Amino acid sequence: MDNTLTAETGALGPEDRQQIDKVRPIPRISIQAFCETEAVASPIRRAGSDRRMAKAHLKVQMGGIKAATEHFQTAPTPNLVILESKLSPLDLIAELDVLADFCDPGSKVVIIGHHNDVALYRDLINRGISEYLVAPVSVGDVMTVIGGLFVAEGAEPLGRSIAFVGAKGGVGSSTIAHNVAWSISKLFSTDVVLADLDLAFGTANINFDQDPTQGIAEALQSADRIDDVYLDRLLAQCAEHLSLLAAPSVLDRTYDFEGDAFNALIETAQRGAPAVLLDVPHVWNEWTRTVLSRADHVVITAVPDLANLRNAKNLVDTLTKIRPNDVRPFLILNQLTMPKRPEISAAEFTEPLGLEPLGEIPFDPAVFGNAANSGRMIAETDVKHASVAVFHHVAHVLTGRGEAKKAKKPGLLERFRIKS
Known part of the structure; x- marks a missing residue:
């Protein structure tokens, strides 16, 4: 049976529900998502309405990485940024490098891409990206990755x-x-x-x-x-x-x-x-x-x-x-x-x-x-x-934001990793 939302009822499939049931309540984090397609934006919005996300503050916007770059030039980055991109691996890295100049240290970043590329995944992780998912994604995928970053056993203290x-x-x-x-x-x-x-x-x-x-x-x-x-x-x-x-x-x-x-x-x-x-x-x-x-x-x-x-x-x-x-x-x-x-x-x-x-x-x-x-x-x-x-x-x-936007960094590693 399909594990995504059914068009008729909006209900979750059994696999999706099984994923979500394993997620502990998400703490008081701020999350902003910048999507390019409604197919990705929709499950993120659905995840935000789940009872386990009651304490979190989630905002979903369209426009992808370019919209995020424009937004964060004048606004602080939240605890978690979710970005959807249909770009090729090389173009994706180039746009992320531009965005990195406006991101505050300590923010985690999750990329939802449209290329199932192992080399891209490794490159992003080495650069400090927290996770890379391949579209399409389900509500369970979104909840699982957020839970893994903030409430999983062994996760670093949030505060x-x-x-x-x-x-x-x-x-x-x-x-x-x-x-x-x-x-x-x-x-x-x-x-x-x-x-x-x-x-x-x-x-x-x-x-x-x-x-x-x-x-x-x-x-x-x-x-x-x-x-x-x-x-x-x-x-x-x-x-x-x-x-x-x-x-x-x-x-x-x-x-x-x-x-x-x-x-x-x-x-x-x-x-x-x-x-x-x-x-x-x-x-x-x-x-x-x-x-x-x-x-x-x-x-x-x-x-x-x-x-x-x-x-x-x-x-x-x-x-x-x-x-x-x-x-x-x-x-x-x-x-x-x-x-x-x-x-x-x-x-x-x-x-x-x-x-x-x-x-x-x-x-x-x-x-x-x-x-x-x-x-x-x-x-x-x-x-x-x-x-x-x-x-x-x-x-x-x-909060570690004192020098976040004063000097350019060569890449994502120092921008997106939590600094002690």
């Missing part, structure tokens, strides 16, 4: 974990983490999970005007059985692509944790969202040390005074030592040029750290205070404020 910590209390690390989370979700239309790890005094729920009944405390209490489904029930939706794992922010008990208490939670979040931002409180114990040592990136926020410099230096030295093969921590200087306050210049502050600031944010209590008191982000209250450009820049760098 990048980014930990924000202050060099001293009150330096604005949480505010920056929240605004950067907002920027990532808005700029790239990619799903972000923001986890407030300050269970006693966390402010993420206030800053986003949320009052969830459950959050990170429940996740930690059930760490031995936490999975994607359970985590979804605990997340509060702050925006279309931004979810919050809120802290209880009450003092009815103490919050003492083992060193690996947050590991399962963070790993589960990384399987379900492309970006996981961790708002880490300004304390130093076994679990904060573990969270910071395991994060993909660490961002230290500091105010330009001597105590911050000492603490930032200790943090940078310690994290560099326990993360010898990782990128060094990033530094954001906050609350600059406060009236009547003596401060260390940015050059003097950063010289002993051996770091260049990722961002510098001026002191502006009125704008930041109004945003906090109204439960909104700076970009929502004053889109032209200087800090918004800083948050956007930080979002680009931390």
